[in-house]
Amino acid sequence: MTATRPSVAKRACAIERVFCATVMIVLCLLANGVLNVLAQTEPPREYEIKAAFLYNFAKFVEWPAKPLADTSATIIIGVLGEDPFGGALETIKGKTIEGRQVATKRFKSVRDLEVSHILFISSSEKERLGEIMKVLKDRSVLTVSEMAGFVEAGGTINFIIEGNKVRFEINAVNAERAGLRLSSRLLSVAKVVK
Protein backbone atom coordinates (compact mmCIF):
# COMPACT_ATOMS: atom_id res chain seq x y z
CA MET A 1 0.00 0.00 0.00
CA THR A 2 1.45 3.38 -0.90
CA ALA A 3 0.52 7.07 -0.46
CA THR A 4 -1.95 8.70 -2.89
CA ARG A 5 -0.80 10.65 -5.94
CA PRO A 6 -0.49 14.44 -6.42
CA SER A 7 -2.84 16.57 -8.60
CA VAL A 8 -3.76 15.23 -12.03
CA ALA A 9 -3.57 18.73 -13.54
CA LYS A 10 0.22 18.84 -13.39
CA ARG A 11 0.70 15.32 -14.68
CA ALA A 12 -1.85 15.73 -17.43
CA CYS A 13 0.33 18.50 -18.96
CA ALA A 14 3.24 16.11 -19.41
CA ILE A 15 2.01 14.98 -22.81
CA GLU A 16 1.53 18.59 -23.85
CA ARG A 17 5.16 19.28 -23.01
CA VAL A 18 6.20 16.35 -25.18
CA PHE A 19 4.37 17.84 -28.16
CA CYS A 20 5.84 21.29 -27.51
CA ALA A 21 9.30 19.80 -27.42
CA THR A 22 8.64 17.86 -30.62
CA VAL A 23 7.55 20.96 -32.56
CA MET A 24 10.46 23.01 -31.23
CA ILE A 25 12.99 20.33 -32.15
CA VAL A 26 11.73 20.13 -35.74
CA LEU A 27 11.64 23.92 -36.13
CA CYS A 28 15.14 24.31 -34.71
CA LEU A 29 16.53 21.64 -36.98
CA LEU A 30 15.02 23.31 -40.03
CA ALA A 31 16.35 26.69 -39.00
CA ASN A 32 19.84 25.41 -38.39
CA GLY A 33 20.01 23.69 -41.75
CA VAL A 34 20.76 20.35 -40.13
CA LEU A 35 18.36 18.71 -42.54
CA ASN A 36 20.43 19.99 -45.45
CA VAL A 37 23.64 18.62 -43.99
CA LEU A 38 22.11 15.24 -43.44
CA ALA A 39 20.20 15.16 -46.74
CA GLN A 40 20.84 11.89 -48.50
CA THR A 41 20.39 10.79 -52.08
CA GLU A 42 17.62 8.38 -53.01
CA PRO A 43 18.92 4.83 -52.49
CA PRO A 44 19.37 2.81 -55.70
CA ARG A 45 17.15 -0.09 -56.67
CA GLU A 46 18.00 -3.56 -57.90
CA TYR A 47 18.41 -2.83 -61.62
CA GLU A 48 20.44 0.31 -61.09
CA ILE A 49 22.89 -1.85 -59.16
CA LYS A 50 22.87 -4.54 -61.86
CA ALA A 51 23.40 -1.93 -64.58
CA ALA A 52 26.46 -0.68 -62.69
CA PHE A 53 27.73 -4.26 -62.45
CA LEU A 54 27.39 -4.71 -66.22
CA TYR A 55 29.46 -1.56 -66.70
CA ASN A 56 32.03 -2.85 -64.20
CA PHE A 57 32.27 -6.28 -65.82
CA ALA A 58 33.59 -4.60 -68.97
CA LYS A 59 36.60 -3.39 -66.99
CA PHE A 60 37.60 -6.87 -65.90
CA VAL A 61 37.13 -8.93 -69.09
CA GLU A 62 39.43 -9.34 -72.10
CA TRP A 63 37.91 -10.27 -75.43
CA PRO A 64 40.03 -12.42 -77.72
CA ALA A 65 39.51 -11.32 -81.29
CA LYS A 66 38.51 -8.39 -83.51
CA PRO A 67 36.23 -6.59 -83.64
CA LEU A 68 35.53 -7.11 -79.94
CA ALA A 69 39.14 -6.71 -78.88
CA ASP A 70 39.66 -3.55 -80.96
CA THR A 71 40.65 -1.00 -78.37
CA SER A 72 39.09 1.82 -80.32
CA ALA A 73 35.75 0.13 -80.80
CA THR A 74 32.70 1.03 -78.78
CA ILE A 75 31.87 -1.43 -76.01
CA ILE A 76 28.38 -2.73 -76.68
CA ILE A 77 26.19 -3.88 -73.79
CA GLY A 78 23.06 -5.56 -75.13
CA VAL A 79 19.81 -6.71 -73.58
CA LEU A 80 18.02 -9.67 -75.18
CA GLY A 81 14.31 -10.04 -74.49
CA GLU A 82 12.13 -7.90 -72.17
CA ASP A 83 14.21 -5.12 -70.66
CA PRO A 84 13.91 -5.18 -66.84
CA PHE A 85 16.32 -2.26 -66.38
CA GLY A 86 13.82 0.49 -67.14
CA GLY A 87 15.90 3.64 -67.42
CA ALA A 88 18.78 2.25 -65.39
CA LEU A 89 20.91 1.41 -68.43
CA GLU A 90 20.80 5.07 -69.46
CA THR A 91 23.23 5.80 -66.64
CA ILE A 92 25.99 3.80 -68.34
CA LYS A 93 25.29 4.92 -71.89
CA GLY A 94 27.96 7.35 -73.04
CA LYS A 95 30.40 6.38 -70.29
CA THR A 96 33.92 5.38 -71.22
CA ILE A 97 36.19 2.56 -70.16
CA GLU A 98 39.87 3.14 -70.88
CA GLY A 99 38.95 5.60 -73.61
CA ARG A 100 36.30 3.39 -75.21
CA GLN A 101 32.73 4.58 -75.41
CA VAL A 102 30.02 2.40 -73.89
CA ALA A 103 26.77 1.95 -75.80
CA THR A 104 23.64 -0.05 -75.06
CA LYS A 105 21.40 -1.95 -77.46
CA ARG A 106 18.21 -3.89 -77.12
CA PHE A 107 17.33 -7.03 -79.08
CA LYS A 108 13.87 -8.48 -79.15
CA SER A 109 14.90 -11.96 -80.24
CA VAL A 110 18.02 -13.99 -80.96
CA ARG A 111 17.47 -13.38 -84.68
CA ASP A 112 18.02 -9.65 -84.11
CA LEU A 113 21.33 -10.15 -82.33
CA GLU A 114 24.25 -7.99 -83.40
CA VAL A 115 27.80 -7.79 -82.16
CA SER A 116 27.85 -7.30 -78.40
CA HIS A 117 30.62 -7.48 -75.85
CA ILE A 118 28.24 -8.15 -73.00
CA LEU A 119 24.78 -9.61 -73.51
CA PHE A 120 22.21 -9.58 -70.70
CA ILE A 121 19.66 -12.32 -71.38
CA SER A 122 16.33 -11.46 -69.79
CA SER A 123 14.29 -13.98 -67.79
CA SER A 124 11.64 -13.67 -70.52
CA GLU A 125 13.93 -15.79 -72.74
CA LYS A 126 14.06 -18.70 -70.30
CA GLU A 127 12.16 -21.03 -72.63
CA ARG A 128 14.49 -20.19 -75.51
CA LEU A 129 17.73 -20.37 -73.57
CA GLY A 130 18.95 -23.53 -75.27
CA GLU A 131 18.50 -22.02 -78.74
CA ILE A 132 20.14 -18.77 -77.64
CA MET A 133 23.21 -20.50 -76.23
CA LYS A 134 23.58 -22.48 -79.48
CA VAL A 135 23.63 -19.24 -81.49
CA LEU A 136 26.16 -17.68 -79.12
CA LYS A 137 28.34 -20.78 -78.95
CA ASP A 138 31.01 -19.50 -81.35
CA ARG A 139 30.82 -15.87 -80.31
CA SER A 140 33.07 -14.39 -77.63
CA VAL A 141 30.25 -12.71 -75.77
CA LEU A 142 30.08 -12.32 -72.00
CA THR A 143 26.62 -13.68 -71.26
CA VAL A 144 24.88 -12.42 -68.13
CA SER A 145 21.46 -13.24 -66.73
CA GLU A 146 19.43 -13.61 -63.54
CA MET A 147 17.82 -17.02 -64.16
CA ALA A 148 18.25 -20.04 -61.94
CA GLY A 149 20.48 -22.58 -63.68
CA PHE A 150 21.88 -20.05 -66.19
CA VAL A 151 25.56 -20.76 -65.61
CA GLU A 152 24.89 -24.51 -65.73
CA ALA A 153 23.13 -24.03 -69.08
CA GLY A 154 26.16 -22.39 -70.67
CA GLY A 155 26.00 -18.83 -69.38
CA THR A 156 28.97 -17.06 -67.83
CA ILE A 157 27.65 -14.76 -65.10
CA ASN A 158 24.36 -15.00 -63.20
CA PHE A 159 22.98 -12.38 -60.77
CA ILE A 160 21.54 -13.67 -57.52
CA ILE A 161 20.01 -11.87 -54.55
CA GLU A 162 21.34 -12.70 -51.11
CA GLY A 163 20.41 -10.89 -47.92
CA ASN A 164 18.97 -7.83 -49.70
CA LYS A 165 22.13 -7.41 -51.82
CA VAL A 166 23.09 -8.28 -55.39
CA ARG A 167 25.64 -11.05 -55.81
CA PHE A 168 26.78 -12.94 -58.88
CA GLU A 169 28.05 -16.39 -59.72
CA ILE A 170 30.56 -17.11 -62.48
CA ASN A 171 31.11 -20.24 -64.54
CA ALA A 172 34.81 -19.87 -65.34
CA VAL A 173 34.78 -22.90 -67.67
CA ASN A 174 32.08 -21.33 -69.85
CA ALA A 175 34.05 -18.09 -69.92
CA GLU A 176 37.13 -19.97 -71.13
CA ARG A 177 35.12 -21.79 -73.79
CA ALA A 178 33.95 -18.39 -75.08
CA GLY A 179 37.54 -17.28 -75.27
CA LEU A 180 37.15 -14.70 -72.54
CA ARG A 181 39.80 -13.86 -69.96
CA LEU A 182 38.30 -12.88 -66.63
CA SER A 183 40.32 -10.80 -64.22
CA SER A 184 41.27 -12.47 -60.94
CA ARG A 185 39.74 -9.50 -59.17
CA LEU A 186 36.36 -10.27 -60.74
CA LEU A 187 36.66 -13.92 -59.81
CA SER A 188 37.66 -13.06 -56.25
CA VAL A 189 34.35 -11.29 -55.47
CA ALA A 190 32.11 -13.79 -57.27
CA LYS A 191 30.78 -17.20 -56.39
CA VAL A 192 32.75 -19.33 -58.82
CA VAL A 193 30.61 -22.25 -59.89
CA LYS A 194 33.22 -24.00 -61.99
Add this chain to the structure above:
Amino acid sequence: MTRILEVRRYSEQTSRVYLKNPTLRESQTLRIVLYATILALVMALSETHPLQAQDRSPDLTELSLEELLEIEITPINVLGMHTHLGDQWMLGYRYMLMRGEGNRSGSHRVSTSRVLEKFMMSPTQMKMEEHMFELMYAPTDTLSLMAMLPYKRLSMDMVTVDGVRFTEDSEGLGDLTVMGLYTFHGDARKEGNRFVLNAGLSFPTGSINKKDFLDDPSVGRQRLEYAMQLGSGTFDLMPGITYLGQTKDWAWGAQAIATIRTGRNHNGYRLGNQYRFTGWGAYRLTDWLAPSVRLDGRFWGNIHGADSRLDPTMSPTMDPKRQKGRRLDLLFGLNLYVPKGTLKGNRLTIEGGLPIHQWLKGPQLETDWQLTVGWTYTF
Protein backbone atom coordinates in the same frame (compact mmCIF):
# COMPACT_ATOMS: atom_id res chain seq x y z
CA MET B 1 -20.03 10.32 8.95
CA THR B 2 -17.80 13.40 8.97
CA ARG B 3 -15.19 11.53 6.95
CA ILE B 4 -17.81 10.48 4.42
CA LEU B 5 -18.94 14.09 4.03
CA GLU B 6 -15.33 15.19 3.59
CA VAL B 7 -14.85 12.63 0.86
CA ARG B 8 -18.06 13.74 -0.83
CA ARG B 9 -17.14 17.45 -0.62
CA TYR B 10 -13.74 16.69 -2.15
CA SER B 11 -15.31 14.66 -4.95
CA GLU B 12 -17.90 17.31 -5.71
CA GLN B 13 -15.26 20.04 -5.75
CA THR B 14 -13.28 18.06 -8.25
CA SER B 15 -16.42 17.52 -10.31
CA ARG B 16 -17.21 21.23 -10.24
CA VAL B 17 -13.80 22.06 -11.66
CA TYR B 18 -14.56 19.78 -14.58
CA LEU B 19 -18.11 20.99 -15.11
CA LYS B 20 -17.83 24.79 -14.72
CA ASN B 21 -14.55 25.49 -16.51
CA PRO B 22 -13.44 24.23 -19.89
CA THR B 23 -12.21 20.87 -18.68
CA LEU B 24 -8.52 20.39 -18.23
CA ARG B 25 -8.65 17.64 -20.80
CA GLU B 26 -10.61 19.65 -23.35
CA SER B 27 -8.29 22.66 -23.23
CA GLN B 28 -5.36 20.29 -23.32
CA THR B 29 -6.90 18.63 -26.38
CA LEU B 30 -7.24 22.01 -28.08
CA ARG B 31 -3.62 22.84 -27.38
CA ILE B 32 -2.45 19.50 -28.68
CA VAL B 33 -4.50 19.93 -31.86
CA LEU B 34 -2.95 23.38 -32.28
CA TYR B 35 0.56 22.01 -31.93
CA ALA B 36 -0.22 19.19 -34.31
CA THR B 37 -1.50 21.73 -36.83
CA ILE B 38 1.71 23.71 -36.49
CA LEU B 39 3.69 20.55 -36.99
CA ALA B 40 1.65 19.71 -40.09
CA LEU B 41 2.30 23.22 -41.45
CA VAL B 42 6.00 22.75 -40.85
CA MET B 43 5.83 19.49 -42.77
CA ALA B 44 3.92 21.14 -45.61
CA LEU B 45 6.42 23.98 -45.78
CA SER B 46 9.21 21.49 -46.02
CA GLU B 47 7.71 20.30 -49.34
CA THR B 48 8.99 23.43 -51.03
CA HIS B 49 11.76 24.24 -48.62
CA PRO B 50 15.22 24.14 -50.20
CA LEU B 51 16.40 22.12 -47.24
CA GLN B 52 14.32 19.08 -48.19
CA ALA B 53 16.29 15.94 -48.89
CA GLN B 54 17.81 16.04 -52.37
CA ASP B 55 16.49 13.56 -54.86
CA ARG B 56 19.37 12.68 -57.17
CA SER B 57 19.83 9.25 -58.71
CA PRO B 58 23.26 8.11 -57.64
CA ASP B 59 25.95 7.37 -60.25
CA LEU B 60 26.90 3.85 -59.28
CA THR B 61 29.35 3.47 -62.16
CA GLU B 62 31.88 5.27 -60.02
CA LEU B 63 31.75 2.57 -57.39
CA SER B 64 34.04 -0.41 -57.30
CA LEU B 65 32.86 -4.01 -57.49
CA GLU B 66 33.30 -4.36 -53.75
CA GLU B 67 31.25 -1.24 -53.05
CA LEU B 68 28.46 -2.37 -55.34
CA LEU B 69 28.30 -5.66 -53.46
CA GLU B 70 27.53 -3.77 -50.22
CA ILE B 71 24.59 -1.70 -51.46
CA GLU B 72 21.21 -2.72 -50.12
CA ILE B 73 18.58 -3.23 -52.79
CA THR B 74 15.69 -2.27 -50.56
CA PRO B 75 17.05 -0.01 -47.88
CA ILE B 76 15.46 -0.05 -44.49
CA ASN B 77 14.43 3.52 -44.16
CA VAL B 78 12.83 5.89 -41.73
CA LEU B 79 9.34 4.90 -42.86
CA GLY B 80 9.88 1.32 -41.74
CA MET B 81 8.33 -1.71 -43.40
CA HIS B 82 6.15 -3.39 -40.76
CA THR B 83 7.57 -6.72 -41.92
CA HIS B 84 11.16 -7.54 -42.82
CA LEU B 85 13.12 -8.85 -45.78
CA GLY B 86 14.49 -12.35 -45.92
CA ASP B 87 17.23 -13.11 -43.38
CA GLN B 88 16.70 -9.87 -41.46
CA TRP B 89 16.51 -9.74 -37.67
CA MET B 90 15.04 -7.04 -35.49
CA LEU B 91 15.53 -6.39 -31.80
CA GLY B 92 13.16 -4.00 -30.11
CA TYR B 93 12.22 -2.39 -26.82
CA ARG B 94 9.20 -0.26 -26.11
CA TYR B 95 8.25 1.71 -23.01
CA MET B 96 4.63 2.66 -22.64
CA LEU B 97 3.07 4.87 -20.00
CA MET B 98 -0.68 5.21 -19.67
CA ARG B 99 -2.62 7.18 -17.09
CA GLY B 100 -6.25 7.61 -16.25
CA GLU B 101 -8.07 9.52 -13.57
CA GLY B 102 -11.76 9.58 -12.82
CA ASN B 103 -14.54 7.17 -13.64
CA ARG B 104 -16.92 6.97 -16.52
CA SER B 105 -20.24 5.28 -17.08
CA GLY B 106 -20.98 5.24 -20.77
CA SER B 107 -19.53 8.41 -22.21
CA HIS B 108 -20.14 10.49 -19.09
CA ARG B 109 -17.92 11.10 -16.15
CA VAL B 110 -19.10 9.83 -12.83
CA SER B 111 -17.93 11.32 -9.58
CA THR B 112 -16.27 9.20 -6.96
CA SER B 113 -19.04 9.98 -4.51
CA ARG B 114 -21.59 8.57 -6.98
CA VAL B 115 -19.56 5.38 -7.27
CA LEU B 116 -19.40 5.11 -3.48
CA GLU B 117 -23.19 5.24 -3.29
CA LYS B 118 -23.24 1.75 -4.83
CA PHE B 119 -19.91 0.26 -3.86
CA MET B 120 -17.71 0.02 -0.77
CA MET B 121 -14.73 1.44 -2.59
CA SER B 122 -13.94 3.24 -5.80
CA PRO B 123 -10.85 3.57 -7.97
CA THR B 124 -9.74 7.16 -8.47
CA GLN B 125 -6.78 6.84 -10.81
CA MET B 126 -4.54 4.30 -12.45
CA LYS B 127 -1.08 4.26 -13.95
CA MET B 128 0.26 1.55 -16.22
CA GLU B 129 3.88 1.18 -17.26
CA GLU B 130 4.89 -1.48 -19.73
CA HIS B 131 8.34 -2.52 -20.90
CA MET B 132 7.93 -4.56 -24.07
CA PHE B 133 10.74 -6.67 -25.47
CA GLU B 134 10.49 -7.74 -29.11
CA LEU B 135 12.37 -10.06 -31.40
CA MET B 136 11.58 -10.51 -35.08
CA TYR B 137 13.09 -12.70 -37.78
CA ALA B 138 12.15 -12.97 -41.44
CA PRO B 139 13.04 -16.33 -42.99
CA THR B 140 11.82 -15.04 -46.36
CA ASP B 141 10.65 -11.76 -47.90
CA THR B 142 7.03 -12.81 -47.38
CA LEU B 143 7.16 -14.25 -43.87
CA SER B 144 8.18 -12.54 -40.63
CA LEU B 145 8.03 -14.14 -37.19
CA MET B 146 7.95 -12.18 -34.00
CA ALA B 147 7.86 -12.70 -30.26
CA MET B 148 6.86 -10.08 -27.69
CA LEU B 149 7.13 -10.25 -23.92
CA PRO B 150 6.01 -7.39 -21.68
CA TYR B 151 6.99 -6.47 -18.15
CA LYS B 152 4.24 -4.47 -16.48
CA ARG B 153 3.93 -2.19 -13.50
CA LEU B 154 0.38 -1.32 -12.51
CA SER B 155 -0.77 1.05 -9.85
CA MET B 156 -4.32 1.95 -8.84
CA ASP B 157 -5.45 4.50 -6.25
CA MET B 158 -8.56 3.63 -4.32
CA VAL B 159 -10.84 5.30 -1.79
CA THR B 160 -13.39 3.63 0.50
CA VAL B 161 -16.75 4.91 1.74
CA ASP B 162 -14.99 5.62 5.03
CA GLY B 163 -12.58 7.93 3.25
CA VAL B 164 -9.62 5.62 3.58
CA ARG B 165 -7.22 6.04 0.67
CA PHE B 166 -4.74 3.43 -0.44
CA THR B 167 -2.85 2.34 -3.54
CA GLU B 168 -2.65 -1.12 -5.04
CA ASP B 169 0.51 -2.13 -6.86
CA SER B 170 1.23 -5.06 -9.11
CA GLU B 171 4.18 -5.84 -11.36
CA GLY B 172 5.74 -8.67 -13.30
CA LEU B 173 5.89 -10.38 -16.66
CA GLY B 174 2.83 -10.27 -18.88
CA ASP B 175 1.67 -12.75 -21.49
CA LEU B 176 4.10 -13.89 -24.19
CA THR B 177 2.86 -13.33 -27.74
CA VAL B 178 4.24 -15.00 -30.84
CA MET B 179 3.04 -13.95 -34.24
CA GLY B 180 3.57 -14.71 -37.89
CA LEU B 181 3.13 -12.03 -40.55
CA TYR B 182 2.64 -13.31 -44.08
CA THR B 183 2.60 -10.99 -47.09
CA PHE B 184 0.06 -12.52 -49.43
CA HIS B 185 -0.20 -9.64 -51.88
CA GLY B 186 2.44 -7.14 -52.92
CA ASP B 187 6.21 -7.02 -52.76
CA ALA B 188 8.08 -5.74 -49.72
CA ARG B 189 10.97 -4.74 -51.99
CA LYS B 190 8.88 -2.33 -54.04
CA GLU B 191 6.73 0.70 -53.41
CA GLY B 192 3.02 0.19 -53.66
CA ASN B 193 0.38 -1.70 -51.77
CA ARG B 194 0.76 -4.81 -49.66
CA PHE B 195 -1.56 -7.03 -47.67
CA VAL B 196 -0.31 -8.99 -44.70
CA LEU B 197 -2.01 -11.75 -42.74
CA ASN B 198 -1.35 -11.74 -39.01
CA ALA B 199 -1.62 -14.97 -37.04
CA GLY B 200 -0.68 -14.80 -33.39
CA LEU B 201 -0.93 -16.79 -30.22
CA SER B 202 -0.71 -15.42 -26.69
CA PHE B 203 0.58 -17.68 -23.94
CA PRO B 204 -0.64 -17.22 -20.35
CA THR B 205 2.73 -16.41 -18.83
CA GLY B 206 1.40 -13.38 -16.93
CA SER B 207 0.14 -13.90 -13.41
CA ILE B 208 -3.59 -13.82 -12.62
CA ASN B 209 -3.01 -14.24 -8.87
CA LYS B 210 -1.47 -10.89 -7.97
CA LYS B 211 -2.24 -9.71 -4.43
CA ASP B 212 -1.65 -6.59 -2.37
CA PHE B 213 -2.80 -4.97 0.85
CA LEU B 214 -6.12 -3.16 0.53
CA ASP B 215 -7.72 -0.73 2.99
CA ASP B 216 -7.11 -2.96 6.01
CA PRO B 217 -3.53 -4.30 6.10
CA SER B 218 -4.32 -6.47 9.10
CA VAL B 219 -6.37 -8.72 6.82
CA GLY B 220 -3.28 -9.52 4.80
CA ARG B 221 -2.75 -9.38 1.05
CA GLN B 222 -5.93 -9.76 -0.98
CA ARG B 223 -6.48 -10.90 -4.56
CA LEU B 224 -6.39 -7.85 -6.81
CA GLU B 225 -9.11 -7.03 -9.30
CA TYR B 226 -9.11 -8.05 -12.96
CA ALA B 227 -7.45 -4.90 -14.31
CA MET B 228 -4.54 -5.29 -11.91
CA GLN B 229 -3.67 -8.81 -13.04
CA LEU B 230 -0.77 -9.15 -15.45
CA GLY B 231 -2.18 -11.69 -17.88
CA SER B 232 -5.35 -13.27 -19.18
CA GLY B 233 -4.69 -16.74 -17.85
CA THR B 234 -5.81 -18.24 -21.16
CA PHE B 235 -4.32 -19.08 -24.53
CA ASP B 236 -5.55 -16.35 -26.84
CA LEU B 237 -5.74 -16.39 -30.63
CA MET B 238 -4.79 -13.22 -32.47
CA PRO B 239 -5.88 -13.23 -36.10
CA GLY B 240 -5.61 -10.08 -38.15
CA ILE B 241 -5.02 -8.43 -41.46
CA THR B 242 -2.86 -5.44 -42.32
CA TYR B 243 -2.84 -3.17 -45.34
CA LEU B 244 0.35 -1.24 -46.11
CA GLY B 245 1.00 1.42 -48.69
CA GLN B 246 4.26 3.12 -49.46
CA THR B 247 5.68 5.63 -51.92
CA LYS B 248 9.03 7.36 -51.85
CA ASP B 249 7.98 9.86 -49.18
CA TRP B 250 4.77 8.49 -47.68
CA ALA B 251 3.79 5.38 -45.79
CA TRP B 252 0.31 4.54 -44.61
CA GLY B 253 -1.62 1.56 -43.45
CA ALA B 254 -4.56 0.05 -41.65
CA GLN B 255 -4.86 -2.98 -39.44
CA ALA B 256 -7.66 -5.04 -37.94
CA ILE B 257 -6.62 -7.51 -35.27
CA ALA B 258 -8.60 -9.50 -32.72
CA THR B 259 -7.72 -11.16 -29.44
CA ILE B 260 -9.95 -14.20 -29.02
CA ARG B 261 -9.83 -15.79 -25.58
CA THR B 262 -10.14 -19.55 -25.32
CA GLY B 263 -11.51 -21.56 -22.42
CA ARG B 264 -11.36 -20.20 -18.90
CA ASN B 265 -8.35 -19.64 -16.72
CA HIS B 266 -7.75 -21.51 -13.48
CA ASN B 267 -9.49 -18.74 -11.52
CA GLY B 268 -12.71 -19.52 -13.35
CA TYR B 269 -13.07 -16.63 -15.77
CA ARG B 270 -12.21 -15.54 -19.28
CA LEU B 271 -11.45 -11.96 -20.25
CA GLY B 272 -13.59 -10.38 -22.93
CA ASN B 273 -12.46 -10.59 -26.52
CA GLN B 274 -10.77 -7.51 -27.90
CA TYR B 275 -11.04 -6.08 -31.41
CA ARG B 276 -8.65 -3.44 -32.56
CA PHE B 277 -8.71 -1.24 -35.66
CA THR B 278 -5.92 1.16 -36.40
CA GLY B 279 -4.94 3.44 -39.26
CA TRP B 280 -1.80 5.50 -39.66
CA GLY B 281 0.20 7.71 -41.96
CA ALA B 282 3.82 8.83 -41.94
CA TYR B 283 5.77 11.30 -44.04
CA ARG B 284 9.48 11.11 -44.80
CA LEU B 285 10.66 14.59 -43.91
CA THR B 286 14.28 13.56 -44.39
CA ASP B 287 16.05 10.20 -44.57
CA TRP B 288 16.22 10.15 -40.78
CA LEU B 289 13.01 11.84 -39.64
CA ALA B 290 9.38 10.96 -40.29
CA PRO B 291 6.43 12.32 -38.30
CA SER B 292 3.33 10.17 -38.10
CA VAL B 293 -0.28 10.26 -37.04
CA ARG B 294 -2.42 7.31 -35.95
CA LEU B 295 -6.03 6.57 -35.06
CA ASP B 296 -6.38 3.54 -32.81
CA GLY B 297 -9.80 2.13 -31.97
CA ARG B 298 -10.55 -0.80 -29.74
CA PHE B 299 -13.55 -2.65 -28.38
CA TRP B 300 -13.37 -5.12 -25.55
CA GLY B 301 -16.01 -7.31 -23.97
CA ASN B 302 -17.07 -8.15 -20.47
CA ILE B 303 -15.53 -10.96 -18.48
CA HIS B 304 -17.15 -14.38 -18.73
CA GLY B 305 -17.41 -16.19 -15.42
CA ALA B 306 -15.90 -14.65 -12.31
CA ASP B 307 -13.03 -14.93 -9.87
CA SER B 308 -14.68 -16.30 -6.72
CA ARG B 309 -12.22 -14.37 -4.54
CA LEU B 310 -13.42 -11.02 -5.86
CA ASP B 311 -16.64 -9.57 -4.43
CA PRO B 312 -18.38 -7.61 -7.18
CA THR B 313 -20.21 -5.47 -4.60
CA MET B 314 -16.95 -4.19 -3.12
CA SER B 315 -15.78 -2.21 -6.14
CA PRO B 316 -16.81 -1.87 -9.78
CA THR B 317 -13.32 -3.09 -10.64
CA MET B 318 -14.30 -6.47 -9.19
CA ASP B 319 -17.54 -6.79 -11.16
CA PRO B 320 -16.97 -8.91 -14.30
CA LYS B 321 -20.02 -7.32 -15.94
CA ARG B 322 -18.60 -3.80 -15.73
CA GLN B 323 -15.41 -4.32 -17.73
CA LYS B 324 -16.36 -3.78 -21.34
CA GLY B 325 -15.87 -0.66 -23.33
CA ARG B 326 -14.60 1.02 -26.46
CA ARG B 327 -12.09 3.76 -27.08
CA LEU B 328 -10.68 5.73 -30.00
CA ASP B 329 -7.23 7.27 -29.53
CA LEU B 330 -5.53 9.93 -31.62
CA LEU B 331 -1.75 9.65 -31.50
CA PHE B 332 1.08 11.69 -32.96
CA GLY B 333 4.56 10.35 -33.38
CA LEU B 334 8.08 10.95 -34.55
CA ASN B 335 10.23 8.27 -36.16
CA LEU B 336 13.97 8.79 -36.14
CA TYR B 337 16.26 6.47 -38.06
CA VAL B 338 20.02 6.24 -38.56
CA PRO B 339 20.54 5.63 -42.31
CA LYS B 340 24.31 5.24 -42.35
CA GLY B 341 27.38 4.92 -40.21
CA THR B 342 28.14 2.61 -37.30
CA LEU B 343 24.68 3.18 -35.81
CA LYS B 344 22.90 2.34 -39.05
CA GLY B 345 19.72 0.33 -38.53
CA ASN B 346 18.76 1.93 -35.21
CA ARG B 347 15.30 3.45 -35.03
CA LEU B 348 13.70 5.53 -32.28
CA THR B 349 9.95 6.12 -32.18
CA ILE B 350 8.16 8.54 -29.88
CA GLU B 351 4.38 8.55 -29.89
CA GLY B 352 1.84 10.19 -27.65
CA GLY B 353 -1.85 10.77 -27.68
CA LEU B 354 -5.17 10.71 -25.94
CA PRO B 355 -8.67 9.36 -26.42
CA ILE B 356 -11.03 11.35 -28.60
CA HIS B 357 -13.88 8.99 -27.72
CA GLN B 358 -14.42 6.45 -24.99
CA TRP B 359 -17.43 4.58 -23.78
CA LEU B 360 -17.17 2.37 -20.71
CA LYS B 361 -19.57 -0.04 -19.09
CA GLY B 362 -18.96 1.54 -15.78
CA PRO B 363 -18.24 2.90 -13.60
CA GLN B 364 -14.75 2.28 -14.92
CA LEU B 365 -11.56 4.29 -14.80
CA GLU B 366 -11.08 6.23 -18.00
CA THR B 367 -7.85 6.61 -19.95
CA ASP B 368 -6.52 10.15 -20.12
CA TRP B 369 -3.35 9.88 -22.16
CA GLN B 370 -0.58 7.56 -23.22
CA LEU B 371 3.03 7.90 -24.27
CA THR B 372 5.23 5.33 -26.00
CA VAL B 373 8.96 5.46 -26.65
CA GLY B 374 10.39 2.62 -28.72
CA TRP B 375 13.75 1.53 -30.05
CA THR B 376 14.45 -1.09 -32.69
CA TYR B 377 17.59 -2.31 -34.36
CA THR B 378 17.40 -4.13 -37.68
CA PHE B 379 20.31 -6.13 -39.00
